[in-house]
Amino acid sequence: MRTVYVNGDYLPEDQAKVSVFDRGFLFADAVYEVTSVLDGKIIAFDGHVERLARSLAELGMDMPMSPEALLDIHRELVARNAIDEGLIYLQVSRGAADRDFAYPAADTPQTVVLFTQAKAGLADAPMAKTGMKVISIPDRRWGRRDIKTVQLLYPSMGKMLAKDAGVHDAWMVEDGAVTEGTSNNAYIVKDGTIITRHLGEEILHGITRKAVLAYAAEAQMKVEERAFTLAEAQAADEAFITSASTFVMPVVEIDGVPVGSGEPGPVAARLREIYLDESRKAAV
Incomplete structure (x- = not known):
């Protein structure tokens, strides 16, 4: 107990x-x-x-x-x-x-x-090798998503919509652009550039997001913080999410459309490796 x-x-x-x-x-x-x-x-x-x-x-x-x-x-x-x-x-x-x-x-x-x-196997999650599949849903949350409140009913509904669709999670879309996942920040990679939504009241200011973007910059990866559309995501070379519990996790399918090759890509794999290594060094 x-x-x-x-x-x-x-x-x-x-x-x-x-x-x-x-x-x-x-x-x-x-x-x-x-x-x-x-x-x-x-x-x-x-x-x-x-x-x-x-x-x-x-x-x-x-x-x-x-x-x-x-x-x-x-x-x-x-x-x-x-x-x-x-x-x-x-x-x-x-x-x-x-x-x-x-x-x-x-x-x-x-x-x-x-x-x-x-959570045994948190760092060696099998999904990091296979990637996750997501669907898109309208973002119907309240406006202050930058405050990490316990108002999680709509994200819970999104998780259940994903489960019912036979996939792992849902990406929320507002005014034609992806905001974030139900409990994670969302990213795409196109022509070597990592793209993720800019900070604002529309998304949670992820702690893992902040660290991963810093590590990406140190590794001389190009990063753009801007909104991206669902069509951009489906046409990307890679996609992934970050959160405190999943670290960096590749996304291989969005609304039934394979992302890139349909397999986890090298950018997400490298960022996950860096994040875990650096986090372990700095752990308290």
Whole structure:
């Protein structure tokens, strides 16, 4: 049985409880982060904490504790649950208060929850060799996708649409351009150039995205941050996604159309290799 963290306590998962009046439950008034664990160490922790602080600030909430205290909790959960490869989920809500659309008093205690998920073979995922298939769906999410809130119903619907179509994920399209995947940033490669949507309120500012683009620049790969269409993606030489849990993962088919040769391409493979190597070096 897992040990989880709830508001200062480490508890068996069957004893962990949050109030029915918690605003994360009633209003999705909460933000979250997911960090990966490789070789028992935490990947890209600083980036995730920085984004957590930004998400909270955008919603008028404070950080619940210092980055150092959060790191201690992450490490304690990794140790208590003997996680070698896996994920750590962190959620911070505005806390529990009588149901009202207006925010509660500023001194309302926040709810802080963390738990682990063991994921053996995270770094050596078979899909990295075979590639994933996606469909396209309209992007019907709210406008502030740059804030990593727990409002994930539409992405969940997208995952189910993909599952029902017999593929792995869905890429969302708005005003004729791809925004992102249901839980990842989207990329194409054309004539040696990596193309991914520019940052804005329309997409999540991915921590893995930031690192991968930096590594690509260091490797002297050409990068363009701009919107691209579904037709461009289908006509690309390669496509791939990035996220904290999939790292760099090739996409080989979009709406039934093979991308390039229909096999994982060299750019995605090289970026995955670089990302894993560098992340392991910097892990805490």
